[in-house]
Amino acid sequence: MGFSQRLREAWRTSASLVCVGLDPDPARFPTPLHGHANAIETFCRDIVDATGDVVCAFKPQIAYFAAHGAEAALERVCEHIRREHPRVVLILDAKRGDIGDTAEMYAREAFDRYGADAVTVNPWLGTDSLEPFFARRDRGTIVLCRTSNSGSGELQSLRTTDTSEPLFETIARRAANEWSLRADVGLVVGATQPAELRRVREIVGDLPLLVPGVGAQGGDPASVIANGATADGTGLMVNSSRAIIYASAGDDYATAARAAAVTLRDSLSDALRETANGRVSRRP
Amino acid sequence: MGFSQRLREAWRTSASLVCVGLDPDPARFPTPLHGHANAIETFCRDIVDATGDVVCAFKPQIAYFAAHGAEAALERVCEHIRREHPRVVLILDAKRGDIGDTAEMYAREAFDRYGADAVTVNPWLGTDSLEPFFARRDRGTIVLCRTSNSGSGELQSLRTTDTSEPLFETIARRAANEWSLRADVGLVVGATQPAELRRVREIVGDLPLLVPGVGAQGGDPASVIANGATADGTGLMVNSSRAIIYASAGDDYATAARAAAVTLRDSLSDALRETANGRVSRRP
Numbered sequence: 001m002g003f004s005q006r007l008r009e010a011w012r013t014s015a016s017l018v019c020v021g022l023d024p025d026p027a028r029f030p031t032p033l034h035g036h037a038n039a040i041e042t043f044c045r046d047i048v049d050a051t052g053d054v055v056c057a058f059k060p061q062i063a064y065f066a067a068h069g070a071e072a073a074l075e076r077v078c079e080h081i082r083r084e085h086p087r088v089v090l091i092l093d094a095k096r097g098d099i100g101d102t103a104e105m106y107a108r109e110a111f112d113r114y115g116a117d118a119v120t121v122n123p124w125l126g127t128d129s130l131e132p133f134f135a136r137r138d139r140g141t142i143v144l145c146r147t148s149n150s151g152s153g154e155l156q157s158l159r160t161t162d163t164s165e166p167l168f169e170t171i172a173r174r175a176a177n178e179w180s181l182r183a184d185v186g187l188v189v190g191a192t193q194p195a196e197l198r199r200v201r202e203i204v205g206d207l208p209l210l211v212p213g214v215g216a217q218g219g220d221p222a223s224v225i226a227n228g229a230t231a232d233g234t235g236l237m238v239n240s241s242r243a244i245i246y247a248s249a250g251d252d253y254a255t256a257a258r259a260a261a262v263t264l265r266d267s268l269s270d271a272l273r274e275t276a277n278g279r280v281s282r283r284p
Numbered sequence: 285m286g287f288s289q290r291l292r293e294a295w296r297t298s299a300s301l302v303c304v305g306l307d308p309d310p311a312r313f314p315t316p317l318h319g320h321a322n323a324i325e326t327f328c329r330d331i332v333d334a335t336g337d338v339v340c341a342f343k344p345q346i347a348y349f350a351a352h353g354a355e356a357a358l359e360r361v362c363e364h365i366r367r368e369h370p371r372v373v374l375i376l377d378a379k380r381g382d383i384g385d386t387a388e389m390y391a392r393e394a395f396d397r398y399g400a401d402a403v404t405v406n407p408w409l410g411t412d413s414l415e416p417f418f419a420r421r422d423r424g425t426i427v428l429c430r431t432s433n434s435g436s437g438e439l440q441s442l443r444t445t446d447t448s449e450p451l452f453e454t455i456a457r458r459a460a461n462e463w464s465l466r467a468d469v470g471l472v473v474g475a476t477q478p479a480e481l482r483r484v485r486e487i488v489g490d491l492p493l494l495v496p497g498v499g500a501q502g503g504d505p506a507s508v509i510a511n512g513a514t515a516d517g518t519g520l521m522v523n524s525s526r527a528i529i530y531a532s533a534g535d536d537y538a539t540a541a542r543a544a545a546v547t548l549r550d551s552l553s554d555a556l557r558e559t560a561n562g563r564v565s566r567r568p
Contacts, residue, residue: 061386063382063386066355066389066393067396067397069359071355095380096347096379097379097408098347102307102347105351106350108351113351122406124407124408124428124439125435126435126440127435127438128433128434128435144408149383149413150412152409156408156409158446159444159445159446160444161442161445162443
């Protein structure tokens with residue numbers, strides 16, 4: 001079963017579009033974990049187990065592990081997710097991008113070492129740098145299209161002379177018309193850019209979109225649904241990291257994380273219902 | 285002493301523009317290392333010690349370590365380079381690129397964990413994604429401008445409607461006019477694109493360029509010098525990985541690597557002399 005099929009199953013069984021981002025920063029850990037020997041692994045496992053039945057995806061951000069020399073903890077967290085929450089999709093957020101031989105090593109890192117269902121990648125080096133990821137037909141490649149940070153438009157929204165369309169649309173078009181024909185491809189589009197999210201959805205049909213930027217970064221769940229959901233009410237992995245994993249700094253951090261994930265799941269579901277009602281009421 | 289000052293010192297004391305890329309792939313290791321317990325670390329240390337006095341820089345490619353779960357070996361190799369070859373610049377080839385909080389974690393990975401003098405980064409997410417690297421004033425940030433792979437022009441050479449210049453020139457101009465005013469910045473420009481290398485050099489003045497693509501990828505050392513060297517005969521870190529580190533598959537792999545590095549150093553020096561003579565002879 002490939003990535004997008006696993007993702008459709010996860011959407012169906014969880015009835016949730018929520019992706020929980022695992023960005024473990026010891027400086028922000030809840031009090032009970034201060035001074036804890038395996039704090040990073042324990043924190044991630046607790047968050048994962050508290051939210052596993054209300055989400056469609058987990059997205060560990062490898063930078064937070066790498067900064068602390070905690071790759072072994074990341075291996076164990078990924079193994080735990082695959083074993084204990086097998087229907088939840090595992091996305092390694094690594095934003096890799098390198099020339100062919102090196103990209104092959106990054107594909108091994110993401111898919112073989114960490115066992116990820118999909119990995120985020122950077123398109124700046126061109127299609128040949130993505131081929132080693134595309135070649136893994138049972139895994140997904142999620143390409144950075146229009147990111148959620150304030151400076152993302154600096155390159156991504158520049159218009160090119162050949163098509164007059166912004167670069168992120170060039171990426172979306174290539175994903176829809178070329179890459180998705182021979183690989184299991186998704187795109188990253190930030191919740192902080194609703195008009196761009198709508199435009200990408202128009203271009204890519206039903207391709208899955210990973211949407212960061214709700215919660216701490218200020219993106220609005222209702223807007224994400226209105227602009228990004230597919231006709232069947234899926235198509236999205238709506239990521240929240242800090243607003244969920246740091247919902248409480250006390251003993252109740254796991255239950256608080258669950259409550260925050262449920263709140264986001266419900267606000268997305270409410271928005272889907274309202275969008276559906278809007279569609280119905282707009283019928284002649 | 286900051287990155288570019290350290291690099292100038294390395295150029296002066298080594299009289300070499302060669303950067304040795306450390307891409308340790310156990311599948312290509314020389315026979316004596318087959319089945320060796322610490323093969324990755326031993327191989328890298330042997331190459332480093334054999335070439336340390338004839339190069340200006342070492343560039344470990346983190347993907348090759350990550351694919352094999354060998355971050356601890358990379359830590360030890362970096363420590364070995366800093367201790368035994370203190371005048372050689374250490375560049376971590378990681379091509380990182382992420383939003384601010386995450387990029388800060390990648391800066392810690394490169395500069396604190398591995399102690400790199402400089403790190404390669406990807407500009408696709410915009411200037412704010414580079415700020416955490418720029419903020420480390422004693423370290424260098426080497427931005428991917430025009431890479432050496434065959435598909436690099438796919439995005440990097442698209443022309444934008446505002447300036448009609450290709451994107452890689454936009455990056456070069458931004459490096460020269462903005463980033464270098466407040467950070468220690470270099471650029472990656474592939475040896476496989478001589479005209480683009482010349483154009484970047486015209487735009488960025490004396491900024492250091494990391495030039496991959498000679499050797500196995502087919503770039504020509506004389507062309508790199510003619511198009512990329514600064515007036516004082518420096519400005520370049522000319523990287524070769526496979527042609528040096530896999531120069532021999534036998535017991536003599538270290539001495540063969542040294543010989544290959546010396547050959548590249550000399551061909552670059554010869555090209556510099558010819559360019560200088562050419563300049564003299566063209567005087568009226």
